[in-house]
Amino acid sequence: MIPLHVHSNNTFLNGTIPVDKLVQKAAYYELSAMALTDYNSMHGVVQFLKIAIDKNIKPIIGCQIDSPENSSQYVIILARNNKGYSELCKIITSRKLNDDFSLKNLLKKKLENLFILTPSIELIKDLEPRDNLFVELIASKKEKRNNRNRYQFAIENGFKFVVTNPIYFLDQNDFLLHKTLTAIRLKTNIDNLQSEDLADEEFYFKEPSTIENDWRNLSQASKNSEMIANECDVDLKLGEYKFPVYSTPSNIPADTLLWNESFKGLEKRFNSVTDQAKKRLKMELSVISEMGFSNYFLIVWDIVNEANRRGMMTIGRGSAANSLVAFCLELTQIDPLKHNLYFERFLNKARSSPPDFDIDFSWKERDEIIKYIFEKYGYERVAMISTTVTFRARSAFREVAKAFGFTNEEISKYSRKIPWTDAANLPRLSELFPESKGLNFKQEPWKTIVNLASQIARFPRHLSIHPGGIVITPTKITDYVALEYAKNKGLGLIVTQPDMYSIEDLGLIKIDILSQRSLGVLRDTMESIKSRK
Structure with missing residues (x-):
């Protein structure tokens, strides 16, 4: 039997298993396949x-999608x-962003690129049977x-x-951890939890052969899990770049436009253009073209040009300052030839992660340029990129x-005696930190509390928004990732579900549009000086 209904701790404040431990357990059971179906995510x-x-x-x-009207009704x-993956991204996005999302209406569609499993007869009683729709029997x-009814x-x-x-948990002993996380999510204490608030105590990672034996009289039920697993074949081509396209004038190739603008900038930046500068620029342009980054450079160039047109102050920083192309396009203000900076630190063929531009804007003007990018x-x-807020020692405790x-x-x-440290250190605080010498967690219930708090070290707590990361995709962003509101839906900030590291692994290209208060102060100072002349 292949596990097809599986929650990690990315089912926030509900699931108790980090992804790595989940896969380790599957490897221990010598499973050939396994699904991940976190809650609406x-x-x-x-x-x-x-x-x-x-x-x-x-x-x-996969994913578990619940009905907004009744969370006990759900589908896996x-x-x-790959088409099914993109469709799933769109479904999750709709569930997260649209108040009128209807699970029943969704199931009326054929959804041929997806498998649908549900224990909720109410959701499918008016539907015709189809090859990709299964009634879920729960062990x-x-x-x-x-x-029996199902x-x-x-x-x-x-x-x-x-x-x-x-x-939801690795073994039965983790049920208390699940209860604790649920109480945190519901902002109550564990004594007030009702049975419907919690997962079944049997929802731990059982040995598949045990379940097969329990269901030997209905062997087709477990065989179907293997059939489903065999037919699922998604390849997201991790690490392969998916570049957005810059719309060039007269549809000239992006490489050509970047070459032309870079050499124009070279003439502008240097009074006397040396052979060394030309050679360096040609080398950089060759690498940029070969690695497919021409469109990326042009998009950043467009953003900075628009900022300049609007009279905004910008500063390009980070490893991009090592690039002569960036200097010639006026994305950065440091001459890499003068300062003997190596382009390879910014971009080279052996680099495993994509480079990204960090562009600083005044805190007063950043939102305006972000709006321009969206439009x-x-x-x-x-989309803006999310960041995941996780439990540290003090918050976990x-x-x-x-x-x-x-x-x-x-x-x-x-x-107040717990320092800023990993929650995994909680049981040994008095040994590790002088300020924690007086802490004594040997008595109950503090011993249990500290033990549980240490277990949720680095567990995701909620999504927030990256300080400046923006991702631009070649086609609809929901072809690649699901979207949702950041922590406070009322603010209307929509972010990618994957964080910046996963965005990079997916091969999507991000740009950091950062806010710097000092640029705002500098702008205000200059305007004040002008007004006094």
Whole structure:
């Protein structure tokens, strides 16, 4: 049996398993394949792909999508192919952004590039059977009666069925951790949790052979999981760049336009152009062209040009200052020849990660230029990049203690002595940090609280927005990633579900449009001086 209903800790404040441990467990069971189906999200998909492939386990990309009207009604959606992956990105985006999202309306579509699994008869009772739609039978004693009803419905109406072992924790001992995370998410304490708030205690990573044995009288249910796994084949071509396209005048090639503008800039930047400068510029342009970055340079050039046209102050910094092309295009202000800077530090054929430009704007003007980028390159192809806020020592300790019913005043007596460090260090704080010498967590319930808090070290807590990262894609951005609101939906800030590291792994190109207060101060100072003349 192949696990097709699996949650990592990227099911925020619910799932308890980091992706690497999830894959390690699958490898321990010698599984050939496994799905990842986090709740309305694919935050952990790229990490899952990389680790699973490394362990020679076939990764199946999926997601659990719930009904906005009734969260107990859900479907497991698995991508059969690359088209299915893009469709899944769009479905998740719709679920996250659209108040009128309807799971029932979604299921009326054929969705041929996806597999659909659901235990919710209510969602499919009016549908015709089809090859990609399965009734989900859940491997749990508590679900025995429901499974009979599901099986009977499937047989009477001609639907296929498949057994799953929903996974939220590695083993039964992690149920308390799941309860604690749930209490944190619901802002209550664990004693107030209701059974419907929690996953079934049996939803741990059971040995597949045990489930197969339990379901031996209905072997087709487990065989169907293998059939589904065999048919899922998604290749996101991690590490291969997906460049956005700059719309050039008269459709001249991007390489040609970049070459022309760079040599114009060379004449402008230098009173006397040396052979050394020409040779260096040709070398850089050759590498940029060969690696496919011409469109990227032109887009950054366009953004800076627009900023200059509007009278904005900009500073290009970082390793881009090593590029003569960037200097000639006036993206940076440092002459790399004069300062003997190596272009290879910015871009070279052996570099595994894409370079990115860091462009500083005044904090007063940054939003204006970001709006220009969205309008110029299309709201459907541009997004801000997310960052994942994770638990550190103090936040983990405070939140777990709250879940155990302690007040802020009681918690602060301890937390004020906890330094800025990894939550994994909590059990050994008094040994590691002088300021924590007086902490004693040997008595219950503090011993359990600290143990649980250390287990959620680096667990994702919520999404936020990257300080300046913007991604521009060749086609619709939801062909590549799912989108959602950053932590506060009311602010209307839409971000990619993957963070900057996953964006890079996907081969998408980002630009950092950063806000610098000093540029605003400098602008105000210059305007003040002018007004006094």
